[in-house]
Amino acid sequence: MFAFLKRRQVTFALVLWFALFLLVSYLVLGRNRKSETIAASQPSSKTSRTTISPLAHTPSLDSDNDGLPDAAELQSFMDRQNFRQWFTLIAEGQFYHLSDQWNAEQRDCAGLVRFAWREALRRHDRVWFQKMGPGYSPVAPDVGRYTLEQGPLGEKLFRTGFGAYKDGDVASGAFSDFADARTLKNFNVKFISRDRHNAEPGDLLFFYQPWVQKFPYHVMIFLGSAKLSNEQASDWVVYHTGASPTDEGTVKKVELSVLDHHPNRRWRPLESNSNFLGFYRLKILD
Numbered sequence: 586m587f588a589f590l591k592r593r594q595v596t597f598a599l600v601l602w603f604a605l606f607l608l609v610s611y612l613v614l615g616r617n618r619k620s621e622t623i624a625a626s627q628p629s630s631k632t633s634r635t636t637i638s639p640l641a642h643t644p645s646l647d648s649d650n651d652g653l654p655d656a657a658e659l660q661s662f663m664d665r666q667n668f669r670q671w672f673t674l675i676a677e678g679q680f681y682h683l684s685d686q687w688n689a690e691q692r693d694c695a696g697l698v699r700f701a702w703r704e705a706l707r708r709h710d711r712v713w714f715q716k717m718g719p720g721y722s723p724v725a726p727d728v729g730r731y732t733l734e735q736g737p738l739g740e741k742l743f744r745t746g747f748g749a750y751k752d753g754d755v756a757s758g759a760f761s762d763f764a765d766a767r768t769l770k771n772f773n774v775k776f777i778s779r780d781r782h783n784a785e786p787g788d789l790l791f792f793y794q795p796w797v798q799k800f801p802y803h804v805m806i807f808l809g810s811a812k813l814s815n816e817q818a819s820d821w822v823v824y825h826t827g828a829s830p831t832d833e834g835t836v837k838k839v840e841l842s843v844l845d846h847h848p849n850r851r852w853r854p855l856e857s858n859s860n861f862l863g864f865y866r867l868k869i870l871d
Contacts, residue, residue, distance in 0.1 A: 647750035669787035670725035671705035706733040766802035774865035791862040
């Protein structure tokens, strides 16, 4: 009798221990599943850093209130330098051979800036070189931040009005694929100086002649050193003379030191010339 009771006590203890084991296992398993669910719904910071593009940040952010989204500005030194190399190469190239890719109806002073700007942001592969025509060779890596087609503004690179950037600006017409010299000067560049020693390759020179009612602004591109010739000067500029109903105009390349003695004083890039507004830098480079 005593042995029977002892066996029942041992059996009961085993059953109780097994029940406790199942209960603890159930609670632990439930806690682990909950942790896995939370982790799945909240990706790690490591995953976020490796899968989210820099252009995926808030598109309306305009930290310097210059009218351009930060996502459109070239914020690394190398990107800015590479853009300058391509921008000046393409602009200078039009002096030697007008590219078929430059719309003949947009060949004027501002049109040269727009064309070189747009093409500088493209992917410069073999197809691009074939389309551009003779005289081009790689001068720098492509801009790494974005290509024209993938950028936050697409082809509408040029701001057309005052104010900080905000969501919906592109759709509302605050940006356009076209900008005349006045629009470039007022909304897309920042004044640097009237002293040429502060200019960098790719900066723009503006002239203003208020008596010319239709097109009072004129713009040139500062090249610095030439890329497509062995000329030693380091103060080259390139510009389109502008088109008229009777004259399609032409692209000219000249040294600032030569323009200093232009027969018409209003075209002299001197601080003493009130028609010379100075050197300006593209906002995407500032």
